Amino acid sequence: MARLARGTGIRLGRQGPFSAQISLTRRRWRPPWTIHACPCYPECPLRRRRRSQGSDQAGTGSRLVRRPGDGNRRQESLERTLIRPLLTDAHFHADDLALEQPSFAEDYRALGVLGLASVHDGVGLATTRTILDGASPYLISFGLHPQLPVMDEADTLSGLAARGELAAIGECGFDFFGDSPDRIRTPDNEKNQRAVFEFQLELAGQRDLPLVLHFRKANDLLFSYARRMSRLPAVIIHSWPGPANEAMDFLHRCPRAKFSFGTGVLNGNKKSRSSAAALPATAILVETDAPFQPPRASPEPGAPLTRAYSTFTDLPRIISGIAGLRGITPEALSEQVNENFMEVFGNALR
Numbered sequence: 001m002a003r004l005a006r007g008t009g010i011r012l013g014r015q016g017p018f019s020a021q022i023s024l025t026r027r028r029w030r031p032p033w034t035i036h037a038c039p040c041y042p043e044c045p046l047r048r049r050r051r052s053q054g055s056d057q058a059g060t061g062s063r064l065v066r067r068p069g070d071g072n073r074r075q076e077s078l079e080r081t082l083i084r085p086l087l088t089d090a091h092f093h094a095d096d097l098a099l100e101q102p103s104f105a106e107d108y109r110a111l112g113v114l115g116l117a118s119v120h121d122g123v124g125l126a127t128t129r130t131i132l133d134g135a136s137p138y139l140i141s142f143g144l145h146p147q148l149p150v151m152d153e154a155d156t157l158s159g160l161a162a163r164g165e166l167a168a169i170g171e172c173g174f175d176f177f178g179d180s181p182d183r184i185r186t187p188d189n190e191k192n193q194r195a196v197f198e199f200q201l202e203l204a205g206q207r208d209l210p211l212v213l214h215f216r217k218a219n220d221l222l223f224s225y226a227r228r229m230s231r232l233p234a235v236i237i238h239s240w241p242g243p244a245n246e247a248m249d250f251l252h253r254c255p256r257a258k259f260s261f262g263t264g265v266l267n268g269n270k271k272s273r274s275s276a277a278a279l280p281a282t283a284i285l286v287e288t289d290a291p292f293q294p295p296r297a298s299p300e301p302g303a304p305l306t307r308a309y310s311t312f313t314d315l316p317r318i319i320s321g322i323a324g325l326r327g328i329t330p331e332a333l334s335e336q337v338n339e340n341f342m343e344v345f346g347n348a349l350r
Contacts, residue, residue, distance in 0.1 A: 086112030139167035167348035170212025268299035
């Protein structure tokens, strides 16, 4: 449990891989670095089965977020605590990872990860909190996934955002990958996905929250919303699958965008690798998308998978892979990536 600094009411981080720094003035966050040791994967994060119960379990939860939009910007004027992660993960699914690796929280804690756990319904949220409350600090994003573009959990999402329990909204967006009837890009399917996405885009604007994006076979729609998304605190494009010229074009239109890279850079995705090499370092995040993007042994075509799922121990390899593409050290990239993560989510930490 966190303890309070005497006479301040400020939460101090637990002992272990995190340290807390009390600062009386605003200063650029620079972590002391110690390194240990897509396209989205075709079967993407949303389990397709619909759950009949659980939305009412969403209640209280995320321990690390403030109420956005309440005018309380104490970080800018008073003492504050900053959690210093050794590694950051911009996108993972704790409830799904637990099915593949029940003990993953041990790695999360031992590696000093600060991650953004993505959930899509009340049951997944409750499971995620149960798993991670005993591990390390974490953040929550909640979104209506484009693979299941229905409004069943819209009230849950609105309530969580209103109570300040979210660090971001999403993942959300558009998905026309595959040939199943609900994925083919027809006027009706596009209209349905637009309605669900625009609800979340509007909510993110109302609550001053970052938006986590999922786009497959829909980059034209991504660009069509760039102007509106540029007004948000940040936009995180999860598992960016596009080439460098598209990434740079979108960044020009939406300067607060961050492009998150995962095992695609290890698995030989040429477009993703070109973007990871060319983008400004300040626009890069890393992710595992655990457990949905298992890494391969090398970028060569046909290289075998190292395991059937992705997890937090892949983060050092992802960082090293991107650093190699950029011609810099893993330590230098890691420091910048962590700083980028804190730039987006620092106000969600208390």
